[in-house]
Amino acid sequence: MSRGKRPASTGRGKQQRRRAVSQGDSLIGTEVEVEVGDVAHGGHCVARHDGRVIFLRHALPGERVVARITDGGTASRFLRADAVQVLDASPERREAPCRFSGPGGCGGCDWQHTSAAFGRELKTRVVREQLRRLAGVDWDGVVEPVPGDEEGLRWRTRVEFAVSPDRRLGLRKHRSHDVVPVDDCLIAVPEIAATGLLDEPVEPGATGVDVAVAADREVVAVDLPVRDSGVPNVVESVAPNGVAARGFRVSSRGFWQVHPGAASTFVAAALDGLQPRPGERALDLYAGVGVFTAFLGDAVGPKGRVLGLEGDSRAVRDAGPNIAGLEHASLRRADIGRDSWDAVVDETLGTVDLVVLDPPRSGAGRAVVRDVLAREPRRAAYIACDPAALARDIAYAAESGYRVVSLRAFDAFPMTHHIECVAILEPSVRR
Structure with a gap:
């Protein structure tokens, strides 16, 4: 479950100068009246003005607003803007409960100006559009709430x-x-x-x-x-439905799901989709502190085998106590897609019946998806925090002969545009 941060780039001043030239004369601060179109991935809606797309924050589909340009110029392919005045409001609009949100305020939330329920509707549209456009998959599900928040508030731990x-x-x-x-x-x-x-x-x-x-x-x-x-550790608890709870020790600076109901929800969805059997062999890629490794270990039992691979050394250290007592489970450090991680799989597991992939926001990518599915697992669970990356990797899975048999999406980050999905893949043709 680890997530990496992109290092700061060098030559920032030169990049900014090149960008300014390519954008032409700045339009920042310019105000225009626009009709708001549908929601787009990233916490904004789409509007158009003078033939150019505007990615518009603090608006809702169907509204008419005054948009103030926040990024872009006369030569830009698209513009960014904030809705600073609502002329015709959506019936779903509400007064933001947080006084720090809104144009020019805190950037942490995207949808404070609507309810948590309508926020899930907007996210459902985003997931459907990304899956259809990037993977050719028609999804008729909905983004589900996760237990542990108060109508979208008071959840971030x-x-x-x-x-x-x-x-x-x-x-x-x-x-x-x-x-x-x-x-x-x-x-x-x-x-x-x-x-x-x-x-x-x-x-x-x-x-x-x-x-x-x-x-x-x-x-x-x-x-x-x-x-x-x-840096001190803290103890987190994961209690999937129908499965015995487990405690996990993790560094207070390490990665952990910030919604209190998220980890339990994702584990339950993955196990329900994978249906692990005693004696099976499971591979947990991007294993973090061993959450899926541990629950897979419980499910396949002592006659099975589980291998977790994780690139972050701190997470691997944290994982040791978390899988203690599961002699048939191990978690080792490997940079997925870079190290010879497949050799570790060969020597530890041999055959692979089940796979869990929980990659960073950028996704696993074509090479990792191809190499994992070349092992012909019975089923694979893909946990994704970005629907666009998920859709791209689902398309790569199709190239390897795997199809989506179920996909659930969860509102683990209410009031923001972020979504977590759990997709279950299996061979398109039974082997």
Whole structure:
């Protein structure tokens, strides 16, 4: 379940100058009246003005609004904008509950101006469009709620706060390094604001604070940058429906699903789709701290075998205690797609009956999908946090003779545009 961060690029000034030239004269700040079209992937709707596409935030389909351009120029292929005045409102529009959201405010949420239920409808449209356009798959499902939030609020158990110029903690604006100081975050669990960290200036030298709230409600705050290796661990609990609960120890700076119901929901969906059998051999790619490895180990039993592979060394260290007691399960470090990870699979598993893929946002990619499915697993579960990457990889799976037999989408990040999907693949022709 690890997710990597893209390193900062070099030569930023030159890139910005080239970009400015290619965009022509700046249109930033220009206001135009537009009719709002349908939702698009990325937390915005599509509008058009003078024959050019505008990716518009803070609007809803069917509205008429005044859009203020936030990015682009006279030579740009498309523009970005905020809806700064609503002329004809959608019946689904509401007053945003968070006073820090909206144009020029915190960029963390995309859909505060509508209900959680309509947010799921918008996300359903996005998943359907991405699957149809990129994979040729017609999906008639809906994005499902995940238990553990309050109508889309009070669910986020981990928040990394940045520091504003006046040394207050806050969150960044959309597509910006600018920080909006906040005294609460309405999608965060209440324990985070209750620490008092958001009420006081931070010490000089700190670039941020990472706050995690564990399953037992223990709160751990880590100053950034981390100056030593003594980052504390927290204990998280995963309790899929119909399966015995398990506890997982993970670094407070490590990756963990931030919605309290997410991990249990995803494990249950994967196990339900895979239907693991005693004695089978399972491969868990991008295994993180061993969540799927452990539950697959329970399912296939001591006569089976499970191998987890993960590229992040810290996650691999965390995974050791999490799969302790499962002598038929192991989790090793490997950079999927780079190392000779397939040799590790050969020596540890040999044949592969089941596969779990939980790649980073960019997806697994054609080569990994091809190499994994060349092992002819009975079924594969693909857990994806980006529907476009999922759709591309589903298309690659089709090239290898695998089809989607079920796909569920979950609103594990309410009020944002993010979606988590669990797709189950099996051979198109029975072998």
